[in-house]
Amino acid sequence: MPYSKILANIEKHVSLAEGERHFLLEQLELKEVQKKAYILQAGDTCRYFNFVNEGAFRAYYLSKEGKESTVMFAVSDWWITDMHCFINEQPAMLHIQAIEHSSIVRLSKEKLNLLFEELPKFERFFRVIMQNAYTREQLRVLENLSLTAEERYHNFISKYPRIVAHVTQKQIATYLGITPEFLSTIRAGKT
């Protein structure tokens, strides 16, 4: 059934009794997303924490000058939202777009708060997710500071082969903070 992936994802971190699992399922909504559709646009209120069931998404910032910077990719079994705006109830800074036809399971902020109230172990789950997200971003900062563009590219493709399978080079370039032209020359450099 469509919720098996999200349950497996959550149960990797906390174990749920039958009644808890049932309660959790009641809070979730399954949603199909067409290729190129946005599940969030800058300026929107960010109401949902989204689990990618199938497909792939990209979250990016669009500057006034029109430059895109990819903040994250999410393929199946990942969570994605504009966390800052979700938590602080501010207008979204990011656009989140489906790279291909996808399906997500989403959890609204209200339902998440309800889960925190009813199932304290959900606090633990979310803590672990946030811990992992934090250490991942911190490592990314460190790599941006200490590695060259070429090293960051090779690091990216070896670290995230599942993402590479879904995204264009141009999108990878905006994730690495370089131009697509320069990424092309890096790739031509050898293999």
Added chain:
Amino acid sequence: MPYSKILANIEKHVSLAEGERHFLLEQLELKEVQKKAYILQAGDTCRYFNFVNEGAFRAYYLSKEGKESTVMFAVSDWWITDMHCFINEQPAMLHIQAIEHSSIVRLSKEKLNLLFEELPKFERFFRVIMQNAYTREQLRVLENLSLTAEERYHNFISKYPRIVAHVTQKQIATYLGITPEFLSTIRAGKT
């Protein structure tokens, strides 16, 4: 008393009953740290989550080529550790050094786990801390991708005036990912 700051910090996010506060205090250790002393060195086991009571710290990565990259600064009322290594019980990648004579309140991983068991609201506290840390790092990634060195510098000094008051330009340069020479020319550029 020496624990008033950490209590205020924690009680910003969760409210504690008298007995809970007492239990929490029993898990903490106060520690003085001399200027330039390390509370963590790369390769060490990272056992503690540290609250800065007084003073200032810098966490940095030292590459094989000898290049330093500052991952974070922490002044009073901040928490600091090598989170990845603390969580996953791996050898530290970072050095954490006192910039000046400081005092910290530290919480060992064992005591933290005990707190999670005994005071479930501590899961919530830690979740909030991790959420904030995550969104802060994500914003830093975004700024590294979308801003020039000069913009990042001005952003840094306006965002973290309390840090600026404690650190050298060279240290700021390693946080921004530029050379101290170039930071100097940015500053000469105007005000």
Added chain:
DNA sequence: CGTCTATTTGAATGTACTCAAAAGCGGTGG
């Protein structure tokens, strides 16, 4: 005062960008 490190300045270099144009690829409609 003397030493050590931080900061500034400048010249030469390199890394990554801009702009432009060609080539490749995928999807769509005839």
Added chain:
DNA sequence: CCACCGCTTTTGAGTACATTCAAATAGACG
């Protein structure tokens, strides 16, 4: 099924941003 259109990728020339190396100056500390 093929031809065309739009977007991605490649390639190249010229440029800008940031680095390296070197040396002078300024500050901090014993």
